[in-house]
């Protein structure tokens with residue numbers, strides 16, 4: 001419901017949400033896919049054909065030769081790190097502004113996360129900061145296409161190649177994102193990682209994929225790592241190196257296969273609605289939406305010039321909330337490096353390993369741009385393919401009202 005009364009909330013009904021069917025395109029196709037698996041009696045990928053078919057279909061969609069399906073986005077990143085095969089204490093450069101799933105696999109694999117700072121107007125790793133962090137122990141860079149905004153992966157790939165390290169793209173939030181060269185996110189680095197968790201552009205509840213163009217050795221290690229390093233293609237029952245079971249189930253794969261034909265429409269609808277909001281709020285002082293070029297809008301981030309806007313994301317989120325619109329200042333509660341797991345090295349027993357020597361560095365001040373965004377320079381508006389134009393106009397009206405309250 002919409003009202004123009006200045007004192008009453010702009011929305012009294014909730015916006016479509018990724019948390020339920022209102023904001024998801026899930027229906028008869030997914031049900032049919034699940035029935036197909038259940039009635040086959042083949043629920044595991046070692047006996048059924050859904051997971052291998054999903055890998056082939058997602059590979060064709062991305063234009064890559066190698067896809068390894070797995071159980072989550074976090075496990076996809078663990079597969080990628082394990083494929084790089086760091087020695088204990090080797091370093092992997094990444095961001096403090098992401099889901100923890102970007103970083104925890106580094107530590108699980110006994111490597112050390114090194115945090116580079118982000119661009120203040122995109123929240124994405126700044127290539128200069130990455131290059132400055134490279135040492136002779138660096139083995140990889142994990143860059144996140146945050147909120148579906150394209151990361152500068154062409155530059156990062158050039159830096160990675162020059163230093164002989166692997167570039168991993170975290171595309172959990174970036175299905176359909178197009179990079180500066182027009183490539184699909186995930187295809188410029190050596191490896192790309194995706195998530196099928198509930199809130200992503202497409203979902204199977206949980207699930208993940210590692211993709212690779214032209215890196216058969218890395219892809220093979222990732223595939224083995226997802227399956228106890230058991231080389232099933234050789235008919236041997238051997239275990240070639242230390243790894244776990246991160247297999248995707250046939251149920252997840254069947255749902256993902258039903259979701260894939262919907263993906264382009266979901267991205268197009270998210271983009272169209274995001275362009276509408278970007279235009280509608282262009283004149284609001286101090287509020288700078290994400291760059292639209294190539295962005296696939298997992299969420300709608302706004303980067304704030306707090307002096308011009310009259311405040312940071314906190315008063316804006318509060319004003320939006322009073323108008324029935326959800327907004328999250330900062331996206332995450334603290335930089336990833338300040339979480340107890342890293343800052344206090346809560347890892348294996350009391351050892352602190354592999355962070356024993358470094359966790360003191362995970363202190364405030366390490367990445368000033370990252371911290372300023374999390375402290376409030378960033379305001380994140382939930383985004384959805386099922387928003388109507390009226391929904392978008394309500395969000396714009398709520399932002400305008402917030403600006404009128406706060407910026408003057």
Ligand SMILES: Cc1ncc(COP(=O)(O)O)c(C=O)c1O
Pocket residue numbers: 072073074075098099100101102144170171172173195196197206207208
């Ligand atoms: C950028 C990013 N990386 C990694 C993950 C981890 O994915 P999952 O929740 O599927 O383990 C997520 C989201 O959940 C994410 O948004």
